Amino acid sequence: MHLCEWLLDILPKSCYLYYFSSLAVKLHLPSYSAGTHEIKEEIAPEVLELNPDEFTHTIQANLRLDRHDPYFDLKVKLETTAAAECDRCLSPCDVIISVESPLLFVIGQAPAGDIVDDDTFVYIKPGTTDLDLATDLRDFLILAYSGRHLCTEECLGLCVNCGANLNDGPCNCKVN
């Protein structure tokens, strides 16, 4: 018996989402009957191989699985507080991440020649027992983290002349 299967037997039934190595956050499909399931997990950033300088806190994952064969309809909600440098004044700031994304899996073969251009729609092989969500979760988090980071919307930034943090008050350059 595979270690993961053995652990699944002894874990409480709410712990079907499991991860034992980096880049593996798996949904054990046979554990879910038809209908809706709520899965709550805390995921360590290192499990998703996220940059430890940016992802400093545990990620709260809230998955809502609606199984209606051949469909596995997932709504993924991820929440965490990440760390960044303010783009204007370079001081450390928090990046509040709260992202909700759908993921739709279908058991079966993609129709030949049919190009599926919606990347939230994924075909999985019949007989698949474990759905690894790590790459998707990682991508959602990295996308949510990207973009502008400011300590406050009103941040005054650094003086281009002397480098003083203008949030601390005007620098002497302003006199001239």
Ligand SMILES: [Zn+2]
């Ligand atoms: Zn700032």
Ligand SMILES: [Zn+2]
């Ligand atoms: Zn200055």
